[in-house]
Amino acid sequence: MSKVRVVVAGASGKMGSEALRMIEKQEDLELVACIDLHNDGKKVKEIEGLPNFDALFYNDIDRCFSNEEADVLIDLTSPEVGYRHTKKAIENGIRPVVGTTGFTKEQITELSSLAKKQKTGAVIAPNFAMGAVLMMQFSKLAAKYFPDVEIIEKHHDQKLDAPSGTAVKTAELIQEGRKKKVQGHPDEQETIDGARGADFDGMRIHSVRLPGLVAHQEVIFAGPGENLTIQHDSFHRESFMSGIKFAIDHVVNMDELVYGLENLMLDKE
Template sequence: MNQIKCIVAGPRGKMGSEALRMIEKDEQLTLTGCIDRKYDGMNVKDVDGLPKLDAPIFTDTEVCLQEVEADVLIDLTTPEFGYKHTKLALEHNVRPVVGTTGFSDEQLEELRSLAAEKQLGAVIAPNFAIGAVLMMQFSKWAAKHFPDVEIIEKHHDQKLDAPSGTAVKTAQLIQEERNTHKQGHENEKETIAGARGADFDGMRIHSLRLPGLVAHQEVVFGNLGETLTIKHDSHHRESFMSGVKLAATEVMKLDVLVYGLEHLLD
C-alpha cells in the first residue's frame, strides 16, 4: 500500500482537527505538515487539543509547500483561503482536496484550467458525507418526475455562507433535470422580504442557522396529492471523514479537477 503524504490546512478548526484524527487512525495517509494562522515553527503534537502527530506547522502556505514533501493538500478552511491554498498547491504539484464551499464560477474555471495545465488531480466537494452525496443524486433523479421542489438546509450558527454549498449543488443538479418555472401562485407576495427564501431557477432555498445543528438538508418535492422528502443529517463531523479519505486516495488517480464527490463514487 503506497503511503499518501498529506498537508492539512486549518488543523485547529472543527473539520480540520477531525481530519487529523482520521489521518492518525489511517494506515495509508500520513501527515507531513499543517498550515495554520498561529504556531508557526511548532509541531502538531505540541499544540493542546490536537492529536500527537509529528508534523511541522507553517503560517506561510508557500513555505510549507516548498519545504514539506506532500502528495495531497486537504483544505477545510474558508472560501478565501481555500481558493488561495488550492491554487498554490497546484502550482507546487500537490493535489488539493477541498471541502470549502463558496468559490465563484470564475475561480472554479481558473482552477480547472490550472489543474488541466499541470495534469494534476484536484477534488472540490461541497459535502464530504457519503449520505449527503447520495441525497443529492436521489434528488436529481426525483426531479425528473417531481419538478416542484424546495430545499431546506440547516447548519450551525457559525457557518459563514448561506445557502450552503450542498444546497446550491443540489439545486444545480435538480436544474439539469427540471424545466425552469416559477413555483407558487403567480400573484404571490412576500409581506416580509425573504420569507419565501432564495430564488434559484424558480425553486426556493431556505437556510436555518442555529446552535446545536451540524449539517442537515431536506429536499421536499410536491405533486398532486403527494409529497416526497429526501433528507440527510450529519450529527457529527466524523460523518465527513469517509469522503475526505475517499477523495485523498482517488485524487492520486486523477489528472483533472473534479467538482463534487459523486464523481468518485461507483
C-alpha cells in the same frame, strides 16, 4: 507501499482537527505539516486536543510547500483562503482535496483549467458525507417527476456562506432534470423581505443557522396529493471523513479537477 504525504489546512478548526484524527487511523497516510493562522512553528502534539503528531504548523503556505514534501493538501478553511490554497497546491504539483464551500463558477473554471494544464488531480466537494452525495443524486432523479421543490438546509451558526454549497449543488443537479418552472402564486408578495428564501431557477432555498447543528438538508418535492422528502443529517463531523479518505485514494491517480464527490462515486461503479 509508500504512504501518501498529507498537509492539512485549517487543522486547528473543528473539521481540520477531525481530519487529523482520521489521518492518525490510516496506515497509508502520513501527516507532514499543517497550515493555520495560529500555532506557527509548533508541533501538532503540542496543541491541546490534537493527535500525537510531530508535524509542524505553518501560517504561510508558500513556506510550508518550500520546506515540506507533500502529495495531497486537505483544505478545510474558508472560500477566499481555500481558493488561494487550491491554486498554490496545483501550481506546486500537490493534489488538493477541498471541502471548503463558496467557490464561484469562475473560480472552479479557472482552477479546472490550471489543473488540466499542470496535469494535477484535484477534488472540490461541497459535501464529503457520502450519504449527502447520495441525497443529491436521488433529488436529481426525483426532479424529473416532481418539478415543485424547495430546499431547506440547516447548519451551525458559525458557517459563513448561505446557502450552503451542498444546497447550491443540489439545486444545480435538480435543475438538470427539472422542467423549468416558477413556483408559487404569480401574485405572491413577501411582507418581510426574504421570507420565501432564495430564488434559484424558480425553486426556493432556505438557510437555517443555529448553534448545536452540524449539517442537515431536506429536499421537499410535492405533487397532487403527495409529498416526497429526501433528507440527510450529519450529526458529527466524523461523517465527512470517509468521503475525504475516498477522495484522497482517487486524487493521487488523477490529472484533472473533479467538482463533486458524486463524480468519483459514480465512476467507481
